[in-house]
Amino acid sequence: xxxxxxxxxxxxxxxxxxxxxxxxxxxxxxxxxxxxxxxxxxxxxxxxxxxxxxxxxxxxxxxxxxxxxxxxxxxxxxxxxxxxxxxxxxxxxxxxxxxxxxxxxxxxxxxxxxxxxxxxxxxxxxxxxxxxxxxxxxxxxxxxxxxxxxxxxxxxxxxxxxxxxxxxxxxxxxxxxxxxxxxxxxxxxxxxxxxxxxxxxxxxxxxxxxxxxxxxxxxxxxxxxxxxxxxxxxxxxxxxxxxxxxxxxxxxxxxxxxxxxxxxxxxxxxxxxxxxxxxxxxxxxxxxxxxxxxxxxxx
Numbered sequence: 001x002x003x004x005x006x007x008x009x010x011x012x013x014x015x016x017x018x019x020x021x022x023x024x025x026x027x028x029x030x031x032x033x034x035x036x037x038x039x040x041x042x043x044x045x046x047x048x049x050x051x052x053x054x055x056x057x058x059x060x061x062x063x064x065x066x067x068x069x070x071x072x073x074x075x076x077x078x079x080x081x082x083x084x085x086x087x088x089x090x091x092x093x094x095x096x097x098x099x100x101x102x103x104x105x106x107x108x109x110x111x112x113x114x115x116x117x118x119x120x121x122x123x124x125x126x127x128x129x130x131x132x133x134x135x136x137x138x139x140x141x142x143x144x145x146x147x148x149x150x151x152x153x154x155x156x157x158x159x160x161x162x163x164x165x166x167x168x169x170x171x172x173x174x175x176x177x178x179x180x181x182x183x184x185x186x187x188x189x190x191x192x193x194x195x196x197x198x199x200x201x202x203x204x205x206x207x208x209x210x211x212x213x214x215x216x217x218x219x220x221x222x223x224x225x226x227x228x229x230x231x232x233x234x235x236x237x238x239x240x241x242x243x244x245x246x247x248x249x250x251x252x253x254x255x256x257x258x259x260x261x262x263x264x265x266x267x268x269x270x271x272x273x274x275x276x277x278x279x280x281x282x283x284x285x286x287x288x289x290x291x292x293x294x295x296x297x298x299x
Contacts, residue, residue: 013241013285017049017056021280024262026067029252036252037068038262038282049282061092067112069120070296077297079109079122084139098139101147107133111207113158118298119187123155138187141298148189157208162292168216172204177218195233207248211289219246226261243279251291259285
């Protein structure tokens with residue numbers, strides 16, 4: 001599919017919560033609470049956006065948290081420099097229960113998500129964004145930690161196809177979304193290949209979400225856009241954003257028909273911020289397609 005014929009949607013993105021987040025990231029929908037959690041990683045803040053009334057509260061956190069996931073037994077788990085653990089939003093603390101096997105100095109955790117079996121997949125990255133020291137881990141509820149991939153500069157967006165046979169993983173620096181054959185029983189990955197490669201002028205692929213039709217929605221850092229890819233890797237839609245650095249996306253709402261999008265203001269000049277004053281805010285797009293429910297950690 002050639003770029004000129006791709007459907008573009010420039011006016012269907014609403015800013016639902018104005019913010020100046022340095023590195024807005026990690027949106028996750030909690031149906032039981034009716035809230036969307038999201039982070040400002042650099043400012044060590046976790047936001048809780050209440051969909052019913054549009055109000056938002058914020059909790060300052062002690063450790064640097066890169067992502068949070070829902071827990072099957074209730075509550076939240078979060079990823080920190082040490083590993084993952086139960087996150088107490090009211091106190092802003094994390095009780096570490098599963099630790100990394102090995103992480104070099106200068107690395108930090110980044111994006112993470114749970115599969116349908118309740119395993120927590122978490123990528124790490126070089127915080128300076130230059131060295132290929134990032135890894136991808138699989139945390140099991142029994143305490144086991146498995147290093148699945150290594151040698152990545154920035155491990156990013158994670159997702160699964162609706163039939164649970166394909167695993168998606170974003171290699172941001174190489175501007176690639178990778179696909180692997182996936183075993184839901186064992187969690188093993190095989191047959192790596194490039195699912196989508198992003199052109200330089202369209203920025204870097206960041207966080208992603210998958211819908212019930214198998215479409216992959218990817219945020220483009222420095223690309224001013226969200227792109228929906230069909231299951232065969234072709235571009236289906238481009239959602240033009242009012243900010244240059246959308247960072248991640250997640251489906252939410254009672255029917256998972258709302259696509260929430262986080263963004264960043266970090267590194268932007270005064271001139272760039274004047275052009276995109278909503279940088280760091282939370283946005284919502286109604287794509288007309290439901291999202292896949294995201295897994296919950298079984299720890």
